[in-house]
Amino acid sequence: xKVLYFAWLxxxxxxxxxxxxxxPGVTTVAGLIEHLKARGGGYEDALRDLSxxxxxxxxxxxxxxxxxxxxxEIALFPPVTGG
Amino acid sequence: xxxxxxxDFDVGAELAxxxxxxxxxxxxxxxxxxxxxxxxxxxxxxxxLEHYPGMTEKMLAKIxxxxxxxxxxxxxxxxxxxxxxxxxxxxxxxATASAHxxxxxxxxxxxxxxxxxxxxxxxxxxxxxxARWVAARNSDDQAAARWVAE
Numbered sequence: 075x076k077v078l079y080f081a082w083l084x085x086x087x088x089x090x091x092x093x094x095x096x097x098p099g100v101t102t103v104a105g106l107i108e109h110l111k112a113r114g115g116g117y118e119d120a121l122r123d124l125s126x127x128x129x130x131x132x133x134x135x136x137x138x139x140x141x142x143x144x145x146x147e148i149a150l151f152p153p154v155t156g157g
Numbered sequence: 158x159x160x161x162x163x164x165d166f167d168v169g170a171e172l173a174x175x176x177x178x179x180x181x182x183x184x185x186x187x188x189x190x191x192x193x194x195x196x197x198x199x200x201x202x203x204x205x206l207e208h209y210p211g212m213t214e215k216m217l218a219k220i221x222x223x224x225x226x227x228x229x230x231x232x233x234x235x236x237x238x239x240x241x242x243x244x245x246x247x248x249x250x251x252a253t254a255s256a257h258x259x260x261x262x263x264x265x266x267x268x269x270x271x272x273x274x275x276x277x278x279x280x281x282x283x284x285x286x287x288a289r290w291v292a293a294r295n296s297d298d299q300a301a302a303r304w305v306a307e
Contacts, residue, residue: 081279082290133212153293156278157190157249
């Protein structure tokens with residue numbers, strides 16, 4: 075699956091976009107986030123407080139319990155501040 | 158119509174083009190968002206607007222569709238810029254056209270309120286003490302929520 079990071083999630087992880095192949099047990103957004111957090115470093119720092127993180131799956135807002143699969147595009151970003 | 162672009166826009170030309178000379182239009186309402194030179198007491202030298210290409214256009218189109226479903230609009234325009242902007246620069250233009258003013262004014266307020274909490278844009282401000290990501294405001298959430306309650 076493709077994982078995208080925006081704003082300070084991109085700064086903290088140091089990555090804008092990457093392909094992730096999580097273990098088979100990862101079936102939801104929450105599972106993916108745990109998998110990424112376990113990498114430590116900037117990932118752990120960026121994903122420490124999920125109240126500041128919003129998620130989109132295939133460019134639609136999604137909740138942490140949403141199911142995800144290999145072909146999905148998952149984006150992690152802070153609450154939006156446009157306009 | 159949705160436009161997401163780096164370059165500036167001509168407000169007069171955009172508003173004049175709205176409705177494409179549709180004679181049913183009796184009123185056009187608009188909102189223009191600009192870069193301020195001060196935020197939370199700190200002087201802002203510039204800001205960079207980042208967005209999520211693809212999702213941005215999708216969300217703006219959804220917001221436009223929602224406005225058209227709620228009000229009898231003859232036309233509707235959202236222009237949102239991204240990239241580096243300086244104080245005084247235009248960020249966003251929202252404009253609505255309808256037979257009567259109430260629909261145009263309400264739909265215009267709705268569009269900017271929803272856009273601020275649903276379109277995937279993020280602002281990075283450059284201040285004297287360094288760059289900082291702008292935090293979302295509760296007041297923006299409340300402004301967007303009032304359109305759900307009604």
